[in-house]
Amino acid sequence: MLRFLIALALLAQAPASPRFDSNRAWEHLRRLVAIGPRPAGSAAIERSRKYIKDQLAAAGLTAIDQGWDDQTPLGPVHMVNLIATIPGASRNRLVIAGHYDTKRFREFPFVGANDGGSSAAFLIEIARVLKTRKNAVTIEILFLDGEEAVVEWRGNDQTYGSRHYVDAARRDRSLATLKALVLVDMIGDRDLRIKRDLNSTPWLTDIIWEAARSQKLTAYFTNDATAIEDDHLPFVQAGVPAVDLIDLEFGPWHTAGDTLDAVSARSLQVVGDVVLAALPQIEARLE
Numbered sequence: 001m002l003r004f005l006i007a008l009a010l011l012a013q014a015p016a017s018p019r020f021d022s023n024r025a026w027e028h029l030r031r032l033v034a035i036g037p038r039p040a041g042s043a044a045i046e047r048s049r050k051y052i053k054d055q056l057a058a059a060g061l062t063a064i065d066q067g068w069d070d071q072t073p074l075g076p077v078h079m080v081n082l083i084a085t086i087p088g089a090s091r092n093r094l095v096i097a098g099h100y101d102t103k104r105f106r107e108f109p110f111v112g113a114n115d116g117g118s119s120a121a122f123l124i125e126i127a128r129v130l131k132t133r134k135n136a137v138t139i140e141i142l143f144l145d146g147e148e149a150v151v152e153w154r155g156n157d158q159t160y161g162s163r164h165y166v167d168a169a170r171r172d173r174s175l176a177t178l179k180a181l182v183l184v185d186m187i188g189d190r191d192l193r194i195k196r197d198l199n200s201t202p203w204l205t206d207i208i209w210e211a212a213r214s215q216k217l218t219a220y221f222t223n224d225a226t227a228i229e230d231d232h233l234p235f236v237q238a239g240v241p242a243v244d245l246i247d248l249e250f251g252p253w254h255t256a257g258d259t260l261d262a263v264s265a266r267s268l269q270v271v272g273d274v275v276l277a278a279l280p281q282i283e284a285r286l287e
Helices: 002-013 022-035 043-058 113-131 160-171 202-214 233-237 265-286
Strands: 063-072 075-086 090-099 137-144 178-185 194-197 221-226 242-246
Touching (some): 022 113, 022 265, 075 160, 090 113, 113 137, 160 233, 178 202, 178 265, 194 202, 202 221
Parallel strands (some): 090 137, 178 242, 194 221
16 A cells, blocks of 8 residues: 555656647747748748747757758748757657748738748747657757748749758768658648648658557548658658658638638647657657
């Protein structure tokens, strides 16, 4: 009986597993959307960078700028990836990434609550959570600039940030420790339905979908499959296992209707819970 009581006391004192808080994520999303349209190279995206870095600093993390000038159909544009590193027991790295830029439209103000906003808000919150977790591998939180096409998604007019990141990793020979990527994009849809991506790595996709099953969230992660072009492709092409979590069936995609009314904190919570549930299995493959 005494041993039982001691065990209960120890259990009560044990720290709770870190939890993703969608209310926090929603507040980040609200503040990013309030900045307005945030296309690559704009003053507004610079303000969003400051906000992201301030929030990471509040969580005890330092974001490093990875800046460069890229050639686009509209001429040179200055872009900046933000990288926050959370040390783990192993130097092997898992990158959790998403883009924080919004598509450039002249016809209407595009605030990108889902497309550009949801991924950035998610990353700020999951960075806070993972800073308090004992991680088996080093985790990089990567905010990608320039995912959106400056004019039209063809040729090299897209995924500027992910291509630059992978090229830089090749140059500095850090690609060897880059073991996997989890990419999030447009994860705030009120009617969230994430399909399997045929361009993603099967074993990594399976871990995510098994985590969704374990969390009883399979209604949001369907077994339908489609081939997706997104920021994960430069990683896949470099031999890095990657999975893209994206809801492509978002009605207001690239319209003035991509506002806070079209997204849901519940959807952010779903993806946060699934990614955190999948982490131990992912780490076991990467150690």
